[in-house]
Amino acid sequence: MFRRLGGLRRMTLSDTRIPGEIAANLVDPAAYADARIHDSYRWLRANAPLSVAEPDGFDPFWVVTRHADILEISRQNGLFLSGARSPTLVSADVDAKVRAAMGGSPHLLRTLIHMDAPDHPKYRAMTQAWFMPQNLRGLEDRIRQIARTSVDKMLATGGECDFVRQVALHYPLHVVMEILGVPEEDEPRMLTLTQELFGAADPELSRKDAPPPDPMAALSQGVIADFYAYFSRLSADRRANPRGDLASVIANSQVDGQPISELEAMSYYIIVATAGHDTTSSSTGGALWALAERPGELAKLQADPSLIPGLVEESIRWTTPVKTFMRTVAEDTEFEGRKLAKNDWMMLCYASGNRDESVFEDPDEFRVDRKPNKQLAFGYGAHLCLGQHLARMEMRILWEELIPRLKTLELAGEPKMSQATFVNGPKTLPIRFTIQ
Incomplete structure (x- = not known):
């Protein structure tokens, strides 16, 4: 053959x-x-x-x-x-x-997506407990606070905003960075690096010091090096001063009785700090885009909030960020x-x-x-997405806070999707809305 x-x-x-x-x-x-x-x-x-x-x-x-x-x-x-x-x-x-x-x-990098057995289950087990429903239940109140703040900021715009740039990008970013242990003042840097990593082939998102036709240049010469520099400092701090965050778990983890290598530690930080929020942002943006074009679907949710979990699943299917x-x-x-x-x-x-x-x-x-x-969209088998339960929870809570407050919703311009063969989703979503 x-x-x-x-x-x-x-x-x-x-x-x-x-x-x-x-x-x-x-x-x-x-x-x-x-x-x-x-x-x-x-x-x-x-x-x-x-x-x-x-x-x-x-x-x-x-x-x-x-x-x-x-x-x-x-x-x-x-x-x-x-x-x-x-x-x-x-x-x-x-x-x-x-x-x-x-x-x-x-x-x-050597993240979970680059591994097979026997290494994959060992490295997955390092953080798996953090992302199980029983642990996430303890975070629900805090996530709801973050969601409510995000919705308040959106509604304070006066009825028109870019939902992706003002809500969808920042809400899951803040949740994941808080879990990871990244200070809030560093979140804009993490967002920029994430967009440059996943959007390396997109002229509007790629790193500007590398020619767009060669995304490899952006990755090897800048983005990953910047991630390494940031998380090397964070990791050293958590080894010296462990806290109750995910960064401390990664910094102090061992596999087969030995500390994990620097490559594997940095890769772990990077996958959590990027995929941990970017895919949720994409599904969230995709959902509101679809609702803005389909007032009948929004009306169903307003009449019956118990459909919100169904909205979450449909937005994941519809957008399929990965x-x-x-x-x-x-x-x-x-x-x-x-x-x-x-x-x-x-x-x-x-x-x-x-x-x-x-x-x-x-x-x-x-x-x-x-x-x-x-x-x-979350995959299947051994590589089933580690953060699937967190992603569902974040989206459910956001819609529980936002949808009851919306009266009308429509597009206020032409949305745009990012250009990428791996991870993509809405990058701009201008909307117009009224509130109850």
Whole structure:
């Protein structure tokens, strides 16, 4: 099925190859900011749900677009690996640069998303208790205070604001930074670095001292180095003066009786300080965007607040902040009638799975009362999102505080999505509203 050309693996069966235009969309950050990616996913689910993309500048990869296939691959963590190659989409050139910089490793960081067993469960266990529902219940009152303050600031704008820039970005950021132990005065810095990390391919969000066509430059030369510098100081302080925060847990953790390495500690800080709030911000912004366009759905919530948990699940499905993860085949195998070879790369398209017509009725409709809602945005299996319960709680509390106070809601301009193939969501959301 495969032959080698110039040291790169190339697929040779024409019936597995995705048309060039669709393959190009899969690797184009701008396609994730408009409807093109969903058009491509729709075609793939109908015509080539497990097939090969060969876009220019990238190693070939299998593209997985159906809900059931994504779940099955996620369940088989020993066969479909996270750590063998990059778990996020990178070009062949960027992959080569990372390996050169990291002594052959394909990873700039070593977070939970870069790990497989036996390391993954050990490092996940370090902080898992912090994110379990029984522990989070003790934080609910404080989170509600933060939510109420955020809503008060929004309502004080006089009826018009950019919801993403004034609420959605800052509310979950403040919650996570308080849990982590980052001082409030440092939150703007954390937000900027997060946007530069996840928005490296977006001209409006990327670091300005690196050319936009090369996001690798922004990452290696600036963003990660700045994160390292900040969290190295924080970690040293927490080792000397432990507190009751997550930073102290990370700073003083051991695995197999030994302190974790600096790379693993810094990676842990970075994943909590970025993914811990950015994905929640995206789902929150996506929810209000959908409600602003659908007054009937807002009316349902106003009439029956018990639908708010359903709003949370639908916003997660609708936005799907983590658009893709990559997996690597551990050994020659067969999946859904396709022969996969060891070291083949696979793209799991979560945003496609969340609009799979075989699972969701009218998947392109936003319904706050959708039942059942088998959204898979948090992943599945061993890599199920560590912060899923916190994210749900934050969103539920925010809507409990905001929706009863809203009378009307509409868009006041054109919203924009960020450009990224990995994590994206609304970056501007101008709204106009009246209150009860």
